[in-house]
Amino acid sequence: MKTKRHTDPALAEARRQQVLTAAADCFRRKGFHAAGMAEISRMAGMSAGHIYNYFESKEAIIESIIEKDMEEMFSIFEGFEGQPQDTLTVLLNGLNIGVQRHMDTDTGACAVELEMLAEAGRNNKVATLLRDADTQARNKMRQLLTSERSVIKDIDEVELESRINVIFSVMAGLLLRKVLYPDLTEETVLIALRPAMKTLLMPFESH
Structure with a gap:
C-alpha cells in the first residue's frame, strides 16, 4: 500500500505528528501488538483509512518515531560540536542531558522505547531500524571522539569502538534501572557517572 501525496505539506506534517503521538500513547499503554490501527485511529481522531494516507503500516509508524528520536539526538550532538571547549569538557557538561533522556519515564517515551526493543526481538524489520539508528548514533559519537578537540583522538579503532559501546551501554542501562528502581534520580546517577565517563x-594509563 502506498501513502497518498498531499498538496499541503504543513497540514500533512501536522496530521503525521497527530498519528505519531496517538501511536506512541497506544504502544505505551497496550504494547505494539495490542495497539492496532483501529485503536491508533481512535486516539488520533481520524479514520483508519485516513491514517493509511500517511503510514502504510505500524512498522512505518515505528520508523517515523525512531527518526524523530534520532533528529532530537542529532540536534544534541550538533549542540556539542558547536561549543568551543574541548570534547571532554563538552561531553561531561552535557552528561545531564543524556541522563534526562534515558530516565524520562514521566512522558512515556521510555516505555515506547522498551516496547520497540521488545518488538525488535520478534520483528526483523524493527530490529533493522533500531540497529541502523544505533549505527548513526555511534558514528556521531565517533566523530566527536576523533575530532581535533578530543584528547583520545589518536587511539586505535578497536579501543575507540570499545569505549563507545561501553558509553552507550551505560546510558541505555539507565532506563532499565529507572524501571526496576523508580526512586533513582538524575542527581544520584551523576555522582558516579561523571567520574566514570571522564575515565572513558x-x-x-599505561601499565
Whole structure:
C-alpha cells in the first residue's frame, strides 16, 4: 500500500505528528501488538483509512518515531560540536542531558522505547531500524571522539569502538534501572557517572 501525496505539506506534517503521538500513547499503554490501527485511529481522531494516507503500516509508524528520536539526538550532538571547549569538557557538561533522556519515564517515551526493543526481538524489520539508528548514533559519537578537540583522538579503532559501546551501554542501562528502581534520580546517577565517563573519555594509563 502506498501513502497518498498531499498538496499541503504543513497540514500533512501536522496530521503525521497527530498519528505519531496517538501511536506512541497506544504502544505505551497496550504494547505494539495490542495497539492496532483501529485503536491508533481512535486516539488520533481520524479514520483508519485516513491514517493509511500517511503510514502504510505500524512498522512505518515505528520508523517515523525512531527518526524523530534520532533528529532530537542529532540536534544534541550538533549542540556539542558547536561549543568551543574541548570534547571532554563538552561531553561531561552535557552528561545531564543524556541522563534526562534515558530516565524520562514521566512522558512515556521510555516505555515506547522498551516496547520497540521488545518488538525488535520478534520483528526483523524493527530490529533493522533500531540497529541502523544505533549505527548513526555511534558514528556521531565517533566523530566527536576523533575530532581535533578530543584528547583520545589518536587511539586505535578497536579501543575507540570499545569505549563507545561501553558509553552507550551505560546510558541505555539507565532506563532499565529507572524501571526496576523508580526512586533513582538524575542527581544520584551523576555522582558516579561523571567520574566514570571522564575515565572513558581520557587516555588510559599505561601499565
